[in-house]
Amino acid sequence: MKIKWLLIIAIVIMLAPMTVYANEQTQIEKLDMISDEALQMMKFHRYEDAKKLLDYFSEQFTNISNDHSFTMDELRIVTVSHDEAMEAAVNSSMEYDERVTKMTKFRLVVDAISTSHQPLWIEMKERILTAFQQAKEAANSGDSAHFHTNFNTFLSLYNIIYPSMKIDVSAENIQRLDARINFIDEYRAQVVNNMKSLQELDGLETDLKDLFDNMDEDEADPSLWWVIISTGSIIILTLSYVGWRKFQAEKEMRKNRSRSNKD
Template sequence: MKLYFSKASVLCIALLFLLYAFGADTSLYAKESNQAWKDIDTIATRALKEVKQKQYDQAKSTLSYLSEESFSTQGNGLQLSMEDMYLLSMSYKDAVQAVTQVTMADTQRYTEVAKFKLLVDALQRPKQPLWLETSSQVLKALEDVKVTVSEGDARGFQKALNQFLLLSEMIRPSIIATESPEIAEKLQSQLAFLERQRNVLVNNKDEHGILDMVQATIKEAYRIPKESEADSSFYWVLAMVGGFIFYLYFMPDGANILGNGKNSRVKSKTSIIFDL
């Protein structure tokens, strides 16, 4: 018995076969991508925990499971643009340098590895990245800078500015990866200006306005809506709540925040806190 198919039937069958094959291939590629990100995130989280505990040799060993080449080829399964691959590769390089350079301060080491961890998370979850939960810390650090300037405290200003710039560096790659290029470039330009003027800014009142500009840009990066004076306290509370959630998520043995009892139900997923 012979079966006869019209050209249209053959074309439909071929099209269905191609769609099925493409769908299966896409599903497999998505699974590979998810696993690749899961592996990188596990390594970044573990390394950050080890740096937090000042176990630098162990952190170096953990990061060695990766390499710069892990992020610089299209075959890595991460589905990244060339720009993001470069950003991730450079952030990883900075993290490795931080755990190997013995002359680097502990806070600087921690910042570099935290920067890598936050970027890994941001590239996976660009709509709701973890770095957004640092708003209270960064805005508080900037407020400390503004206070020292208003009080004419030159020495205190240098210390506060260092702290603020350190936190800003921790989130900088994540801002580049998840926010508009205009916001990232504007913030980078403003921070560079602060760095250049740090020795004269306290006594130069004409330059004090740059701090309000930086604050506005940071709020824009954190997706905090522009508020009226009546709403300002409301958004500040939101920022504080976000910081508290971030604190719980990264706190060593998060259950301690509610007590050390055996019945505590709060568990920290990574046992780390960004407490520079």
């Protein structure tokens, strides 16, 4: 009986972290849904509704951040993107496209903190790489005007995903991308006719493809491994207990038979 209770306690201990994790996920998923609804309201020009959702998000995020272990960088990025989204919701003089862009950045940031793999921002991969490749082709062909136009398009798209990237991508990779992009942007007037700048474009293209390819890898959510290990441990423990009880029962039966034969 004592072993039976030990087994029950062990199972409860193993399941407790899984329950806490599930609650945290439910709370964060709620934030994700709020940010998505706010974006939809912005797209439909329902700015007052978008503002109300952002206010509600702020309240919920404050409550959740007290219990969830967000990093300082994550808190800062969410706060900044939320402030920009709020500005977009209340600033009637802001152009519609800029409003949607700011809210989209916020939406991607919230998704990044709520998703450990396959975040939404990588869905912009094709648009970003296409704009960059067009800029690179223009530079290689000596077409300065088209290079500037396409590189500006690339920068606009890249800036949308940049805050969420900083949540999912290592600081080292971010710094390398920043260095290449800043160099090309600063010396863009010489890019078309400068071999070193053209090589920098090749390097940036490689880094961008590596960035998206690494994020595209459909690796299992680390939390899933905890569930698998915990569940497996429970099953093994249960089977071990059942096997032990069966062994004890058979041992007792053999003893009884031995006694009966002696009698």
